Amino acid sequence: MGANIYKNKKPLVFFLLPAFLFMIIYLYYPFFRNILNSFMKIRQLGTAAKGFNEPWFSNYVKMVTDKNMHTALLNTLIMMLVTLMFQVGTAIVLAVLVDNIGRGSRFFRTVYFFPIVISATALGLLFNLIFLYDKGMINQLLEKLGADGLTDWKAKGIALVTMMFPVVWQYVGFYFVILITGLNNIPEDLYEVASIDGATRWQRVRFITLPLLRNVICTCAVLGVTGALKVFDLPWVMFPKGMPLNSTWLTGTYMYYQTMEAKDVDYGSAIAVAIVVLGIITSKVVNKVFKEADY
Amino acid sequence: MKKRVLSALFCSVIGVSMIAGSAVTALAEGVELDVVTTFAGEDSNAKNYQEGIAAYEENSGNTVNDNSATSDETFKTTVVSDFEMDAEPDVLFFFTGADANSFIEAGKVISIEDIRAEYPDYASNMDDAKLPVSLVDGKAYAVPTNGYWEAMFVNTRVLEAAGVEIPGDDYTWEQFLADGAKIKEAGYTPVAAALGNIPHYWWEYSIFNNQTDLAVHTDIEAAAADPSAWIAGMEDVKEMYEAGMFPENTLSATDDETFQLFTQDKAAFLLDGSWKVGGIAGACQSDPEDPSTLDTEELDKYDVTVVPSKGNARKATDLIGGFSMGYYITAKAWEDPEKREAAVDFVNQMTSDDMIVKFAQHSANPLKEAPEADTSGMNGLQEKAIAFGARVTSYTGAAQDNFQGECRVPTFDGMPSIVTGEVSAEDAVAEGFEIYAEITAE
Known part of the structure; x- marks a missing residue:
């Protein structure tokens, strides 16, 4: 009798059903509806579609020729690379350094993790003040150091760097915590044996820490690259409407702009579909490149 | 027996509540x-x-x-x-x-x-x-x-420092450009505007200034048939940009940033709506929520005046508004x-x-016979705005209210590309009208 309780799986279905229905209503239905919308004429949010576009795939043709979409795709790819190199890279360096100091490691863990808990919108406003043209923190500092004139940190040539710096800075702590957890799982004995054999500190990192951290680094890389596709709030707060001169578009900000500002809802839907396709392709490629090793 | 008593009691409670309920419904009026x-x-x-x-x-x-x-x-x-x-x-x-x-x-x-x-x-x-x-x-x-109306707010401290008079009712485009050059030479920004963020006001007036018939200003079909006023308007904004009338970072700044230039005595003119009177007063209060903290001396440095005219159909006192x-x-x-x-x-x-x-308050009212406005609780800038309202010769609606959504994109969000010469004014205007034709045909 008692064993039958565990064999009967029907109650499990009952408990899974609410979540399943929730996902159907709020994720899968809107997703498929969005694909359909990308073929239709919708001129304002909240209004019904006025039939299909002519030809029905015209939004996808437009996307191929749209210069801003090209900029958005290119910037998103740059964002992925920057994420890999600087977010994950900086996190590895910091994690190894903190792991090697005896005292104060807890303090540094908190310090590096802290930006994660601040909302991206608040950070965007904060960095707006830091990079402000007139009396911004950096320009004031440069003025004190004797610089002539003010620097426009949001001007076309430098805007992308100004945008990516806070995004990278914000998420370093996230990967740092994941890597620190990975470092804690490496047995202390290995380091002791290596020390007895005369290995230097760098050699211990190079031949013990990094190889044993490989799988964790791979996970961070996958999370970082796929996360770069979704970056939206901080860039939008700092550089709304792809300012300046359409040079800072990302796929997420461009989709939002087309839907909410330009009111081209069907084109916004088509961009959303492109983002999903790009996300699937990227995660497949990244999973292949950063394949976890079996030990 | 006990059950019967209980059920009788239960029924009477329900009965009483129903009567009470209907009494409440009957009492509720309206x-x-x-x-x-x-x-x-x-x-x-x-x-x-x-x-x-x-x-x-x-x-x-x-x-x-x-x-x-x-x-x-x-x-x-x-x-x-x-x-x-x-x-x-x-x-x-x-x-x-x-x-x-x-x-x-x-x-x-x-x-x-x-x-x-x-x-x-x-x-x-x-x-x-x-x-x-x-x-x-x-x-x-x-x-x-x-x-509402849209007009030019002035920072008189900047004008004084640059040796420029407050524009009068016959203010011309040439005078405006000459004043701009003088203000710039004195080390100030002539016009506080973020062209990459809120080009709306200059977009509207630059077109309005080039109309040969004010009555057609809001007629988009007429403008599509003859876009010359729109093209000339975009060219005027480009001319202002090239003359250095806007802040150095006008293409990358937000509206808040350029407004700050105006309130911090770094810019002389601000083209904005009647609603900005409250925003300017708020900037002069130590607590923006509390009007009793208003620094009246600081507020006195502002005035509101006409928008320069190019000498076509529009006089400087003809405003966008309504x-x-x-x-x-x-x-x-x-x-x-x-x-x-x-x-x-x-x-x-x-x-x-x-x-x-x-x-x-200080804006226009739609009444047949408007009673005298009570200015007792108003601040100095509101009083100036009411006095300014008496000088206005006409109000014309905004063309942008009839030209919305996607069709605005090439000339609104595309304004930085127009002023930097990346896109010609002619092409940008034509693209906007093409989208407008597409939308209206649907």
Whole structure:
């Protein structure tokens, strides 16, 4: 009798059903509806579609020729690379350094993790003040150091760097915590044996820490690259409407702009579909490149 | 036995509660009106509106379910989708331009003419010539409370430092460019504007300035047929940009940043709407929420004046302005015999002479016979704005209200590309009209 309780799986279905229905209503239905919308004429949010576009795939043709979409795709790819190199890279360096100091490691863990808990919108406003043209923190500092004139940190040539710096800075702590957890799982004995054999500190990192951290680094890389596709709030707060001169578009900000500002809802839907396709392709490629090793 | 007593008791309790319930229903008088407006949040009339509702409820015995929200794109979308889903309110205070087209086309609001056929006194205190008409059928649907104007605010401290006079009523474009050069030479920014963020005001006036007939300014079809005024307007903004009239970072700055240049005595002119009077006063208060903390000496440095004229049909005192919002009565309320009269009474009370004077403050009002404005509680800039209003020779609606959504993109968001020469004014204007033609053909 008692064993039958565990064999009967029907109650499990009952408990899974609410979540399943929730996902159907709020994720899968809107997703498929969005694909359909990308073929239709919708001129304002909240209004019904006025039939299909002519030809029905015209939004996808437009996307191929749209210069801003090209900029958005290119910037998103740059964002992925920057994420890999600087977010994950900086996190590895910091994690190894903190792991090697005896005292104060807890303090540094908190310090590096802290930006994660601040909302991206608040950070965007904060960095707006830091990079402000007139009396911004950096320009004031440069003025004190004797610089002539003010620097426009949001001007076309430098805007992308100004945008990516806070995004990278914000998420370093996230990967740092994941890597620190990975470092804690490496047995202390290995380091002791290596020390007895005369290995230097760098050699211990190079031949013990990094190889044993490989799988964790791979996970961070996958999370970082796929996360770069979704970056939206901080860039939008700092550089709304792809300012300046359409040079800072990302796929997420461009989709939002087309839907909410330009009111081209069907084109916004088509961009959303492109983002999903790009996300699937990227995660497949990244999973292949950063394949976890079996030990 | 015990069970019988209990069931008898239970039945009597239910019976008594039903009688009591129906008595309560019978006692409740009046109807419930669902009302949506933009008088919420930081709107300067939010308090006046709440007082108006309280007075209406007291006088009529009706109840108002107020769902007002701050006016932004989300608000517009919510209103439009509520109409789509038959969940519209009974009374709505909303825009009268292209934003209202969808629910007017669907016949979901009642025209003033139709309401007057049954209630001849409806909005009878209004000057009918000032009632905004729909782009769909040319009929008036909304009863406005207060108007707006767009004009040039000046920082007199900067003008004084640069040796420039406050522009007079005959201010010309050439004088403006010459003053700009003088101000720049003195180390100040002539015009506070963020072309990459809010080019709206200069977009509007630059086109308005080049019209040869002011009456066609809001006629988009006419402009599409002959876009010369629009192209010349975009070229004028480019000329200003090339002359260094705007802040160095005008393409990457936000509107807040450039407004700060104006309030910190670094820029001389600011082209903006009558609503900015409150924003400027707020910048002179140590607590922006508390008008009693106003630094009157600081506020005295501001004035409001005309926008330079290019000598075409427009005089410097001809302004962009008018009435772009008003109270609509929806078909849903009109067709409900209980709500029809309540809705008409509500709009009549909220647009009475007293209420209009209260709401209009320093901006224009739509009344036939406007009583003298009570300036006792007004600050110095509001008083200057009222005095300035008396100098205005005409108000013309904004063309951008009829040219919305995607068609604006090439010249609004594309303004930085136009002024830097990446895209020609001609191409940008043509692209906007192409999209407009596509949308109107649907």
